[in-house]
Amino acid sequence: MSDHPLLAAADLDAVPCTAPEPLTPAAIAARVARDIEPGSFVNLGIGQPTLVADHLPPDAGIVLHTENGMLHMGPAATGGPEDPIDPDLTNAGKQPVTERPGASYFHQADSFAMMRGGHLDVCVLGAFQVSVAGDLANWHTGAPDAVPGVGGAMDLAVGARRLVVMMTLFAKDGSPKLVPSCTYPLTGVGCVQRVYTDAAILDVGPHLPGAVLVETFGITAAELAARLR
Amino acid sequence: MSDHPLLAAADLDAVPCTAPEPLTPAAIAARVARDIEPGSFVNLGIGQPTLVADHLPPDAGIVLHTENGMLHMGPAATGGPEDPIDPDLTNAGKQPVTERPGASYFHQADSFAMMRGGHLDVCVLGAFQVSVAGDLANWHTGAPDAVPGVGGAMDLAVGARRLVVMMTLFAKDGSPKLVPSCTYPLTGVGCVQRVYTDAAILDVGPHLPGAVLVETFGITAAELAARLR
């Protein structure tokens, strides 16, 4: 048993530190992209996860799903002659996008059936907090006067074969966003499998004795473990 | 209260006898067709109900649904140059049919959603027995060695806005097929609203005090009431 509030017992010296500096959002996105297997069907959540698309190898046959009703979504439309902005074609963030060859369109019930039914291989979401048991909080800060909005976040949380989170490891006030137990309202229970952050990659989940450090960036595992206490 | 085992109390002399002879199956079908409102969406069950299609006014905009996945089904295909037999185009009885302009095709979940969701105006089914409360028995004789088969009968029974039955009023052994309570296994409970037979039209249903004679054919209402005792 570990006496660390977040991390499972492990040989911290064996965890590789693979970058001299903490990762930028683009670098986190690239690292997420590297772990996505060729041929995967992937949903990228609103916000920073959309950056992952820029780092997927074009020949890997990775297919993007957008929950507003499309497979084989292409990059953002720039409005140029090659990719004009089409008001009928957006991603889940309502930004204009393009269509790749092999695309298909479907309605909302079919789109969420696809997601909830376990047909997507990977979903990448942002988060306010992730717990060591894989609980996800990413839709509501819990502030009493906040207007809540959930969108497809809870559907994505239960549906994907592999759900990973992309976020900074520490909030602006310095507190870890990886927590023993989420204090913000939950999006899903035990649904996150891996967290990609600027400082480290960690595996989480209901069957682990604590978060497991996979790789660190700009900090050694031992130093990070100390910061996470 | 009526003391008749099947019929609600009524002034039998007021029930019109509108045909000198019992109706043929084609004449029953024509009578069913006459009661279908213009613009209706209609499903015709396997067997004699399919005859109804021959009697629908061509200009009434009545649309046929077939539960194997089509709206605007046309007449049977004869194999002639105008309506060749297409192995991919059949009705629910697996007979080759044709397609009318304005047709659409859909899969089985969508087709039965359409039916079960109450979007069809009229469904016409055959029956072994109908009870005065509108219970329907039309899928199984209950014989222990019979191979059962239900197909879409139960779905049709619960789904249509108006379910009517087309059958002979008496079985081959002379017993009425309109019964106080079905002895054959049920297809649906309280689902039938009207029964069109060779001898009479009767309204049935859970809210009626007994079957209500609407019209007789080749027999007076009083004579028929006596035969039904």
Place this chain on the structure above:
Amino acid sequence: MIRRRRSVAPMTARVCDDVDAALADVPDGATVLIGGFGKVGMPVALVDGLIRQGASDLVIVSNNAGNGDTGIAALLAAGRVRKVVCSYPRQTDSWVFDRLYRAGEVELELVPQGTLAERMRAAGAGIGAFYCPTGAGTPLAEGKEVRDFDGRPHVLELPLRGDVALIRAHRADRLGNLVYRKTARNFGPVMATAARTVVVEVGDVVEIGALDPETVVTPGIYVDRIVRVP
């Protein structure tokens, strides 16, 4: 189950002369399903027509709760909406909803987007209720029955029916068969099955037979009224 009020008029009578004719009978207190994902696929002309028409005390079911000062936002601003059922009211330009919500002047039922779609599908498909894993263990499952299937908790969800649906499609034939365009398809086909009266604005009305039967997305059986709004 949707018990549709069927007009007995001839089959091409579904095409209305204008938006106002198509919306004349929307009653106060109606539950109105409104298509669109943000502005994509939003039936703008029908929503504007609903504002002119004047029905009040409405329950609006839509993915979002209005953008800027037009459309659903204008309907809200006019005080016509008692309750909003949606997945994502909070947007950068949802100031009308935000103000009314904070002032307690509009009720909100927040539903996960997929559950919103599935509840309308259930209404249209004659499903009495369904168990859905989405939201189990979260505040949105509070007060709802939860039951395990296959070792996972599922929330019991009920059908969501409309009195009226307002949707936009790309093209209709005169029988009401519809096709959509790209991601503007979104909620249209589901909402078309889930309301007693379905009103569709379309860019284009074509003759019967002009749509390939294999490509029809919403069969005309679901459509009551069509208005051409190019």
Place this chain on the structure above:
Amino acid sequence: MIRRRRSVAPMTARVCDDVDAALADVPDGATVLIGGFGKVGMPVALVDGLIRQGASDLVIVSNNAGNGDTGIAALLAAGRVRKVVCSYPRQTDSWVFDRLYRAGEVELELVPQGTLAERMRAAGAGIGAFYCPTGAGTPLAEGKEVRDFDGRPHVLELPLRGDVALIRAHRADRLGNLVYRKTARNFGPVMATAARTVVVEVGDVVEIGALDPETVVTPGIYVDRIVRVP
């Protein structure tokens, strides 16, 4: 929920050389969903391939239980099938099933046709269970939970999943996007969502981009293997 085993091969590798390659790994005891309504839309070459392949102790889910002496009937006659889940086994030419059923050599689970489709849809759509009015008060609801919604009794129905689905489509592109033809569409799109491995025989395989994205009925995400069978 379907946890699909995804091959990591390049995206065009879904096209198999022949039926035998596409079916090589069907295990004994598998639940096999087989498309078609009678012979319409039946994946004849795949069923013949399954007979050659030799898997036994199978559970077959299909609308019917075989016609004549070929296809599903031949699979039954070869003693490979432990159980049939279907809506309508009894046909004029279902003598193989009839004999085995009367002899107690094959188990039958009779499911109303719409419930059969909806149970497979639920499996593919991640719905834990649903309440369906079909069959309430009949022998087919015996032993099942019944509950009233909207004043009507509904039967609790569970998802129906396949290990393998064998279906026929009209045309595929090399990514597995499918279109069907007329009423041969029937169970194909539903079964494609409901099995871990989906094998499709198609009349024609076209290049990526040759199918209009608006008209794709089964997106390639649901399709694991394609065999051209003209």
